[in-house]
Amino acid sequence: MATEPRSTIVVDGLALANELRAELASEIAGLVAARRRPPCLAVVLVGDDPASASYIKGKRRACERVGMGSVEHKLAATVSEAAVLERIAALNRDAGIDGILVQLPLPKGMRPNQVAAAIDPSKDVDGLHPLNAGRLLLGEPCLAPCTPLAILKLLERFEIPLAGAHAVVIGRSAIVGKPISILLLQAHATVTMCHSRTRGLAEHCRRADVIVAAAGVQRLVRGDWVKPGAAVIDIGVSEVDGELVGDVDTEGVMGVASLVTPHRRGVGPLTITLLLSNTLAAYRARCGA
Numbered sequence: 001m002a003t004e005p006r007s008t009i010v011v012d013g014l015a016l017a018n019e020l021r022a023e024l025a026s027e028i029a030g031l032v033a034a035r036r037r038p039p040c041l042a043v044v045l046v047g048d049d050p051a052s053a054s055y056i057k058g059k060r061r062a063c064e065r066v067g068m069g070s071v072e073h074k075l076a077a078t079v080s081e082a083a084v085l086e087r088i089a090a091l092n093r094d095a096g097i098d099g100i101l102v103q104l105p106l107p108k109g110m111r112p113n114q115v116a117a118a119i120d121p122s123k124d125v126d127g128l129h130p131l132n133a134g135r136l137l138l139g140e141p142c143l144a145p146c147t148p149l150a151i152l153k154l155l156e157r158f159e160i161p162l163a164g165a166h167a168v169v170i171g172r173s174a175i176v177g178k179p180i181s182i183l184l185l186q187a188h189a190t191v192t193m194c195h196s197r198t199r200g201l202a203e204h205c206r207r208a209d210v211i212v213a214a215a216g217v218q219r220l221v222r223g224d225w226v227k228p229g230a231a232v233i234d235i236g237v238s239e240v241d242g243e244l245v246g247d248v249d250t251e252g253v254m255g256v257a258s259l260v261t262p263h264r265r266g267v268g269p270l271t272i273t274l275l276l277s278n279t280l281a282a283y284r285a286r287c288g289a
Contacts, residue, residue, distance in 0.1 A: 009158065009259040010250075016157060017269035024276055025066040031289060032067065039283035040069035041099040041125065041276075042091050046084055047077035047107045056103060062272050068279065071097070077107045084110065085118045092120040098286060099125035099279035122286055125278040127179070136182055143278050148180035150270035151212060151233050152187065158259055160210065160231045163188040168204050170194045170221070170247070171214030176235055180212055213247035223252030231259040235267055 028038050041063055045056050056072060063070035073087055084102070091100050100123045102115050116128040124132050127145040135142035155162060167189040171177035177193065184191050192204050196215065205211055205225040213221045214235035226232060236247030246263030253260050261267050283289065 008254045008257050010254075011154065011158070011259060011261045011266060013154070013261060013266045014269045016154065017273040020153070020270070020273045021062065021066050021276065024068075024273070024280060027280065028067040036287070036289060037096070038067055038069050039098045039279050040071065040096055041101065041279045042071045042073065042094075042097045044073045044075065044084070044087060044091075044100070044102045046075045046079060046103070046110070049105070052103045052105070059101075059272055059275065062276060066276055068276060081110045081114065084115060088115070088118045092118075092123065097123065098283040099123055099275075101126050101275065123282055125275055125282055127278070128174070133174070133179075136179060139186055143282060144183065145175050145179045146274040146278060147176050147235065147267060147271045148183050149274040149278070150267050151180055151235075152183050153274065154233070154261070154267065154270060155210070155231065158231070160259065162210070165189045165209040166192070166207055167210040167212065168192045168194060168208035169212045169214070170198075170201070170205075171212075171216070171235070173214065176212075176214040180214075184210070184212075211248075215247055217247055218245045219247070219249040219252075221248040221253070223249060223254075223256050226253050226256045228256055229258045230256075232257045232261070233267065234261050234263050237263055 032038055043056055043059060045052055060070050075084060091097050100119050104112060106112055106115060117130055119129055121129045121131040124143050127143045132142045136144050167184045169177055169181045169191060172193060172195045181191050181193050194201055194204055202225045205221060206227055208227060208230055210231045211221060212233045216236045216238060218238040218240055232248055232253055234246040234248040238245055244263060250260055250262055
């Protein structure tokens with residue numbers, strides 16, 4: 001169903017994120033004008049990982065730009081899991097907090113699933129609570145993981161048809177691979193879910209109208225793996241000789257794919273934007289706004 005493209009669109013994820021954030025800012029300004037408090041996101045950071053600290057800074061800045069409140073809770077890497085759960089319980093009880101995000105990765109010895117399960121599902125803006133995961137599987141209203149939502153929003157904005165399309169998802173993580181597969185199914189695509197042990201991976205990709213590469217394998221998807229006109233979404237990031245590269249050989253798919261997201265300024269800025277969108281949705285559901 002895909003056709004030979006004249007050129008490949010390289011998605012500017014930051015530009016699209018800014019468009020979406022402008023829409024969010026307008027919505028939040030309307031709430032404030034109606035004398036309602038703005039939504040508020042709480043972020044819990046355990047330890048002093050520099051990358052995590054950088055992500056937190058980006059999220060704080062994004063909240064400020066759309067008029068959303070944010071609070072940060074920084075805990076030492078030596079803190080017990082019980083103490084983290086106590087902090088989450090306090091945030092669950094706080095009526096002024098609409099969204100709770102625990103920054104990953106957690107220090108060694110802490111159980112991410114246990115921590116995610118401690119968050120009030122109505123405030124689980126990362127979409128990792130078992131209740132939200134189950135609702136997503138059943139097609140019920142829920143807070144879904146942000147990166148899969150960002151992928152779906154991107155495909156929607158670029159008018160990539162999904163109904164009846166063949167989508168190949170490479171990667172089976174609970175954060176990206178599994179939820180995007182479900183969301184694509186709900187959009188009426190036919191989904192083939194692949195992973196590191198899939199046989200004939202290249203052949204699966206060559207039949208796809210949409211490829212979502214989230215395996216964390218450098219330049220896995222090459223130009224000769226892509227059907228002319230397919231949309232290629234790159235989620236992976238690996239470091240090679242000090243350089244960050246994605247799961248897709250971007251140069252190799254140019255002139256073949258209709259659309260490709262670069263590993264820099266691709267889906268990343270949109271993920272943060274959908275985190276803000278989830279926080280606003282959680283606020284509206286809790287406050288009846």
